[in-house]
Amino acid sequence: xxxxxxxxxxxxxxxxxxxxxxxxxxxxxxxxxxxxxxxxxxxxxxxxxxxxxxxxxxxxxxxxxxxxxxxxxxxxxxxxxxxxxxxxxxxxxxxxxxxxxxxxxxxxxxxxxxxxxxxxxxxxxxxxxxxxxxxxxxxxxxxxxxxxxxxxxxxxxxxxxxxxxxxxxxxxxxxxxxxxxxxxxxxxxxxxxxxxxxxxxxxxxxxxxxxxxxxxxxxxxxxxxxxxxxxxxxxxxxxxxxxxxxxxxxxxxxxxxxxxxxxxxxxxxxxxxxxxxxxxxxxxxxxxxxxxxxxxxxxxxxxxxxxxxxxxxxxxxxxxxxxxxxxxxxxxxxxxxxxxxxxxxxxxxxxxxxxx
Amino acid sequence: xxxxxxxxxxxxxxxxxxxxxxxxxxxxxxxxxxxxxxxxxxxxxxxxxxxxxxxxxxxxxxxxxxxxxxxxxxxxxxxxxxxxxxxxxxxxxxxxxxxxxxxxxxxxxxxxxxxxxxxxxxxxxxxxxxxxxxxxxxxxxxxxxxxxxxxxxxxxxxxxxxxxxxxxxxxxxxxxxxxxxxxxxxxxxxxxxxxxxxxxxxxxxxxxxxxxxxxxxxxxxxxxxxxxxxxxxxxxxxxxxxxxxxxxxxxxxxxxxxxxxxxxxxxxxxxxxxxxxxxxxxxxxxxxxxxxxxxxxxxxxxxxxxxxxxxxxxxxxxxxxxxxxxxxxxxxxxxxxxxxxxxxxxxxxxxxxxxx
Numbered sequence: 270x271x272x273x274x275x276x277x278x279x280x281x282x283x284x285x286x287x288x289x290x291x292x293x294x295x296x297x298x299x300x301x302x303x304x305x306x307x308x309x310x311x312x313x314x315x316x317x318x319x320x321x322x323x324x325x326x327x328x329x330x331x332x333x334x335x336x337x338x339x340x341x342x343x344x345x346x347x348x349x350x351x352x353x354x355x356x357x358x359x360x361x362x363x364x365x366x367x368x369x370x371x372x373x374x375x376x377x378x379x380x381x382x383x384x385x386x387x388x389x390x391x392x393x394x395x396x397x398x399x400x401x402x403x404x405x406x407x408x409x410x411x412x413x414x415x416x417x418x419x420x421x422x423x424x425x426x427x428x429x430x431x432x433x434x435x436x437x438x439x440x441x442x443x444x445x446x447x448x449x450x451x452x453x454x455x456x457x458x459x460x461x462x463x464x465x466x467x468x469x470x471x472x473x474x475x476x477x478x479x480x481x482x483x484x485x486x487x488x489x490x491x492x493x494x495x496x497x498x499x500x501x502x503x504x505x506x507x508x509x510x511x512x513x514x515x516x517x518x519x520x521x522x523x524x525x526x527x528x529x530x531x532x533x534x535x536x537x538x539x540x541x542x543x544x545x546x547x548x549x550x551x552x553x554x555x556x557x558x559x560x561x562x563x564x565x566x567x568x569x570x571x572x573x574x575x576x577x578x579x580x581x582x583x584x585x586x587x588x589x590x591x592x593x594x595x596x597x598x599x600x601x602x603x604x605x606x607x608x609x610x611x612x613x614x615x616x617x618x619x620x621x622x623x624x625x
Numbered sequence: 626x627x628x629x630x631x632x633x634x635x636x637x638x639x640x641x642x643x644x645x646x647x648x649x650x651x652x653x654x655x656x657x658x659x660x661x662x663x664x665x666x667x668x669x670x671x672x673x674x675x676x677x678x679x680x681x682x683x684x685x686x687x688x689x690x691x692x693x694x695x696x697x698x699x700x701x702x703x704x705x706x707x708x709x710x711x712x713x714x715x716x717x718x719x720x721x722x723x724x725x726x727x728x729x730x731x732x733x734x735x736x737x738x739x740x741x742x743x744x745x746x747x748x749x750x751x752x753x754x755x756x757x758x759x760x761x762x763x764x765x766x767x768x769x770x771x772x773x774x775x776x777x778x779x780x781x782x783x784x785x786x787x788x789x790x791x792x793x794x795x796x797x798x799x800x801x802x803x804x805x806x807x808x809x810x811x812x813x814x815x816x817x818x819x820x821x822x823x824x825x826x827x828x829x830x831x832x833x834x835x836x837x838x839x840x841x842x843x844x845x846x847x848x849x850x851x852x853x854x855x856x857x858x859x860x861x862x863x864x865x866x867x868x869x870x871x872x873x874x875x876x877x878x879x880x881x882x883x884x885x886x887x888x889x890x891x892x893x894x895x896x897x898x899x900x901x902x903x904x905x906x907x908x909x910x911x912x913x914x915x916x917x918x919x920x921x922x923x924x925x926x927x928x929x930x931x932x933x934x935x936x937x938x939x940x941x942x943x944x945x946x947x948x949x950x951x952x953x954x955x956x957x958x959x960x961x962x963x964x965x966x967x968x969x970x971x972x973x974x975x976x977x978x979x980x981x
Contacts, residue, residue: 286938567967580953580980582642582968585961589942593954597936598947600956605941611923612938624936 271398272373272474273317274362277306277326277334277380278352282613282625283543283606286597287575290625295380296333299541300550306380307337316391317376323366324380325349325358350507355468356521357513360481360488361506364495367474374401375477377470379540383550386536392437397471397532400439405479407523408439408471411464411531412538417454420542420607422447422466422519424531425457439530445523464533466519467540471532477522484525488513543606544590544599548573562593571603597624627754628729628830629673630718633662633682633690633736634708638969638981639899639962642953643931646981651736652689655897656906662736663693672747673732679722680736681705681714706863711824712877713869716837716844717862720851723830730757731833733826733874735896739906742892748793753827753888756795761835763879764795764827767820767887768894773810776898776963778803778822778875780887781813795886801879820889822875823896827888833878840881844869899962900946900955904929918949927959953980 281294288294295306303311310322319340326334328348335346347365349358359377366373376394384390397408411424423446430440445466449457457463472480481489491509495501523529539546551559551573558566562576569583575592583591588603601609616625637650644650651662659667666678675696682690684704691702703721705714715733722729732750740746753764767780779802786796801822805813813819828836837845847865851857879885895902907915907929914922918932925939931948939947944959957965972981 286936565968565971567964567971568961576954579951580642580977581956582953582965583956584964584968585958586945586956589945589956591954591956595935597938598932598949598954600937600939600942600945600947602941605924608923608940609938612921612940615921615923621936 270321270370270373271317272366272370272375273310273313273322274359274366274375274377275306275309275322275324275380276355276358276377276468277324277330278349278358279379279381281381282610285609285613286594286599286624287592291329292333293330294541296330296337299547300383304337305383305541306334308383309378309380310338310341312384312387312390313376313378316394320345323347323362325362326380327352347501348503348506349510350503351510352515353510353513354515355518356481356485356488356516357491357510359470359477359518360485360492360513361495361509363474363477363481364492365501367478368496368498371475373474374398375470375472375474377472379468381541382467383539383541384536389536390534393532393534393536394471396437396439397530400530400532401471401473401476403528405476406439406472406528406530407476407480407526408530408532409442409523410467410469410471410534412467412534414458414463414465417451417458418465419448419451419454421540423449423454423457423463424466425460425463426531426533428462431462435535437532437535439532442523442529442531445519464531467534467538468519469534470518470523480522480526485516485521488516488521543609544573544575544592544601545603545606547575548590548603564591573603626677626726626729627673628677628679628722628726628731629669630715630722630731630733631662631665631678631680631736632711632714632733632824633680633686634705634714635735635737637737638966641965641969642950642955642980643948647685648689649686650897652686652693655903656739660693661739661897662690664739665734665736666694666697668740668743668746669732672750676701679703679718681718682736683708703857704859704862705866706859707866708871709866709869710871711874712837712841712844712872713847713866715826715833715874716841716848716869717851717865719830719833719837720848721857723834724852724854727831729830730754731826731828731830733828735824737897738823739895739897740892745892746890749888749890749892750827752793752795753886756886756888757827757829757832759884761832762795762828762884762886763832763836763882764886764888765798765879766823766825766827766890768823768890770814770819770821773807773814774821775804775807775810777896779805779810779813779819780822781816781819782887782889784818787818791891793888793891795888798879798885798887801875820887823890823894824875825890826874826879836878836882841872841877844872844877899965900929900931900948900957901959901962903931904946904959920947929959 281288323345425443426440432438556570560574564574565582592599637644679701781799782796788794912926916930920930921938946957948955
C-alpha cells in the first residue's frame with residue numbers, strides 16, 4: 270500500500286514573528302486558508318488514504334498536529350524526542366511503517382510546501398510510485414528550475430532518460446549538488462539537466478531500510494529494535510535519536526546510493542522559504558501590495574503586510590514586509606527576508622526566548 | 626505682572642498613531658521624559674509664576690491638562706468649546722487675564738515646541754517683555770532660520786534694527802510671509818532679514834485687545850461680555866466661539882497691525898512637527914538609529930523606532946520610522962512623515978474613527 274510520511278519537525282525561523290517555537294510555520298495559514306500541513310495532507314486526497322498518512326514531528330507539536338489533522342489516526346503522528354535532521358526521522362518512520370506493512374511504498378513529503386497544480390503533482394507521484402516498485406530503487410522528485418536559485422540543492426539527471434514530448438518519467442540521478450553560488454547555478458540552469466532538490470522522496474520501506482543499513486548503519490541500527498517492538502517506547506526512542514548523528518537523508522543516503530532516480534516535477538512549487546516567497550505567492554492589489562488584515566498603504570508599492578489584530582499603516586515605502594503579531598513586530602526589506610533568522614538567533618543569544 | 630498663555634488645542638495628527646484625538650501631541654512624552662506641555666511650563670520657571678500661567682485647550686483636554694500640570698491653578702485651564710484657530714483663543718485668554726490684571730503682559734506660547742537653551746530663551750522673552758511695555762506694541766519671537774524651510778511662515782524685519790555684536794533687541798516687522806516655496810525660502814534665507822514665524826507672542830493685554838477691536842472686531846466683540854462677567858459662563862462661551870470665524874492671530878491681527886516687533890530667537894528650537902523632527906532631536910546609537918522601547922535593528926541605519934509594549938525588529942532597512950502602539954502601527958519613510966496626516970484623513974473619511 271501507499272503510505273505518506275510528512276516531515277513536520279521544522280521551526281521555520283525565517284517566518285518569525287508569525288512562526289514561533291511553539292507554533293511553527295507548518296501549522297500556520299500562510300497565503301491560503303488551510304495551514305501548510307493541512308494543505309499538504311489535502312493534496313494527497315485520491316492518492317493516499319488518510320489512514321496511511323503519517324506525520325513525524327517534534328513531540329512538542331504532537332497535539333497541534335493531531336488537532337489540525339483530525340482525519341489522520343492519532344497513532345500515525347510520530348513524535349521525535351529530539352531533532353536529528355531527516356535521516357533519523359525517515360529511519361524512524363520506515364521501521365514504523367514497515368512493521369505494519371512490509372510491502373509499503375513510502376511517499377516522503379515536507380509539511381510546508383505549496384503546490385497548486387494538484388493533478389500534475391499526482392501524475393508525478395504516480396510515476397515515482399511506479400518506479401519505486403523496481404528492486405530497491407530510491408526515487409526523488411526534482412523541480413524544474415525557473416531561475417538560477419542559490420538557495421536550493423540541485424540534482425543532475427542523465428539527459429538520455431528525459432522523456433520525449435514532455436512525457437514524465439523517472440530519470441537516473443548522476444549526482445546531488447549542494448547549494449551553488451550564482452555562477453554555478455547559472456551553469457546548472459543552462460545545462461538543462463539539473464533540477465532543484467525538493468526534499469520529496471518515494472521508495473519502498475524495505476528499499477530505504479536496506480539503503481540505511483548500507484550507508485548509515487548507525488542510524489539504521491539505532492531504530493532496528495522497532496522491527497520487533499509491539500509498541501513504540503518513548504524512552505527507547507529517545508536513546509535511539511540521541512545516539513544518531515544529525516544528518517540529512519540526502520547527504521547520508523541519496524548521494525551514496527546506486528539506484529537513485531528523479532522524476533521531474535513540472536507543477537508549480539514553492540517551499541515558502543521566507544516572507545519574500547509569501548509575497549510572490551500572494552494576490553496583489555493596486556501598486557503590487559499584498560495585504561492580510563487591516564492595512565492602509567499610502568504612496569507605497571510592492572509591500573507585504575501581514576496584520577493581525579491591529580491597524581497597520583505604511584507611508585512612502587516600497588518593497589517592504591511588515592508582519593505584526595501580538596507581542597512582536599517585524600519590518601524588513603523584501604530582499605532581506607532571509608536574514609530574519611538572524612533576528613531569531615539574536616533573540617536566542619540575548620535571552621529573549623520569550624519572543625522565539 | 627507677567628502672565629503666560631499656553632495654547633494647547635491642537636490634535637497633532639502628524640504624530641499618529643502615538644498622538645490621538647483623545648491624547649494629542651502636547652500631552653505626550655516625545656524625546657524627553659516630560660510631556661511637551663509639561664516642558665513648556667517648566668521652561669517658564671524663574672520668569673513667570675505658575676499662578677500666572679494659563680492654558681487654553683479644547684474642553685475635552687481640560688482634565689488631562691490639569692492632571693499633567695498640578696502646579697497650575699485649575700481655574701487657569703481655559704476650555705475652548707470648539708476650535709477656531711488662534712485669534713478667538715487669544716481673545717478669550719486676553720479678556721480673562723485683563724479682567725484679573727489690567728496691567729498684564731501676556732506671553733503667548735504654543736504647548737508643543739522643544740527649546741533646550743532655556744537661558745537664551747529667557748533672555749529673548751525679557752527683551753520682548755520690555756518692548757511690550759511700549760504703548761500698544763505687539764511683539765513676536767522669530768527664529769533664526771538654519772535652512773530654507775518651506776514648512777514655516779517667515780517674518781521680515783527692518784535690518785537697520787539688528788543689534789550690534791549679536792545683541793538681542795526687538796526689531797520692527799516689515800511683513801509677515803506665508804509658507805514659501807523652496808526658491809522663495811532660499812531667497813529669504815540669503816537676504817538675512819527673515820526669521821521663522823514661531824507662533825510665540827508677547828504683548829500687554831490692553832494692547833492685544835485694542836488690536837483685536839481694530840482688526841477683528843467680530844472676534845473682539847464676541848468675547849467682550851467677559852470684561853463684565855464674574856464667572857466664565859460655558860453657554861455664553863460656546864456662543865462666542867461659534868460666532869467667530871476660524872482665523873489665526875497672525876493673519877487676523879499681526880499682519881494688519883502697525884507697531885509689530887520681532888525679537889530674534891537664537892536658541893535651539895523645534896516645533897516637533899513630525900516624526901522626522903523627533904528623529905532629528907533624538908539621541909542616536911550605532912548606525913544613526915534612534916530607538917525607544919525594545920527594538921532590534923539588523924543591517925538597518927538612520928531609523929527611528931518608537932516601540933511600546935512589544936518587540937520591534939527592523940531588518941535591512943534604512944531611513945524608516947516605526948511607531949508602534951496598542952492598536953495601530955505606523956511604518957513610514959523618514960522623508961514621508963509629513964504625509965502621516967493623510968492616513969489620519971483616510972481614517973476619518975473611511976469611518977475608522979476608533980483609530981484616530
